[in-house]
Amino acid sequence: MLKGGKVGLRARHEEDIPVLRTELYDDVVNAARAESGPWRPITPGAKDPRLTGDNEEQGSVPFSVVELAGGTLVGTATLWGIDTHNRSAHIGLGLLPSRRGQGYGTDVVATLCHYGFVVRGLRRLQIETLADNAAMLRAAERNGFVREGVLRSSAWVMGEFLDEVLLGLLATEWER
Numbered sequence: 001m002l003k004g005g006k007v008g009l010r011a012r013h014e015e016d017i018p019v020l021r022t023e024l025y026d027d028v029v030n031a032a033r034a035e036s037g038p039w040r041p042i043t044p045g046a047k048d049p050r051l052t053g054d055n056e057e058q059g060s061v062p063f064s065v066v067e068l069a070g071g072t073l074v075g076t077a078t079l080w081g082i083d084t085h086n087r088s089a090h091i092g093l094g095l096l097p098s099r100r101g102q103g104y105g106t107d108v109v110a111t112l113c114h115y116g117f118v119v120r121g122l123r124r125l126q127i128e129t130l131a132d133n134a135a136m137l138r139a140a141e142r143n144g145f146v147r148e149g150v151l152r153s154s155a156w157v158m159g160e161f162l163d164e165v166l167l168g169l170l171a172t173e174w175e176r
């Protein structure tokens with residue numbers, strides 16, 4: 001398990017799946033904002049890679065996020081789009097609604113940076129988030145990510161096109 005200050009990042013366990021499906025993916029607004037594709041329901045028991053994680057997929061590493069104190073599941077985190085030629089990857093995360101706003105997101109980003117830069121030897125990490133996602137923007141910037149651009153009207157979300165912000169962090173800029 002990777003350990004941050006408050007959270008741990010571990011493999012996806014079978015018992016995580018119904019919680020994540022109910023709390024994150026069955027919530028149409030949350031899922032529509034967090035994913036780049038259209039919302040679709042996930043059948044209980046289905047081997048959907050969004051829930052199960054694909055251990056064979058080398059370009060993506062799915063984690064479950066747990067509280068270090070007690071081990072309770074609080075969300076998901078992913079290092080995805082891993083490019084071993086350009087040594088870059090993207091970060092994605094989602095916390096259960098009851099666990100937001102307690103500093104966990106900032107800690108997850110820090111722990112994913114450790115995984116990307118130290119464990120995987122990457123040089124650049126990137127985050128794309130909706131321009132109105134103040135908590136994600138702040139959690140990224142608290143970890144040293146800088147805004148590199150705005151992708152205008154790039155996301156179709158619940159009936160409207162929204163801007164996305166692109167943030168990047170280089171290994172040379174990162175402060176552990």
Ligand SMILES: CC(C)(COP(=O)(O)OP(=O)(O)OC[C@H]1O[C@@H](n2cnc3c(N)ncnc32)[C@H](O)[C@@H]1OP(=O)(O)O)[C@@H](O)C(=O)NCCC(=O)NCCS
Binds near residue numbers: 094099103104107
């Ligand atoms: C985005 C998310 C991961 C952030 O994690 P979090 O644990 O809620 O964020 P934190 O508690 O670490 O807060 C980070 C900063 O944002 C601020 N913040 C938190 N919630 C906020 C809100 N609703 N509005 C404005 N600012 C907020 C905090 O005060 C903190 O700022 P500070 O460091 O100056 O005190 C989490 O809210 C979440 O899972 N949201 C739904 C899914 C999602 O949007 N995922 C990202 C897709 S790219």
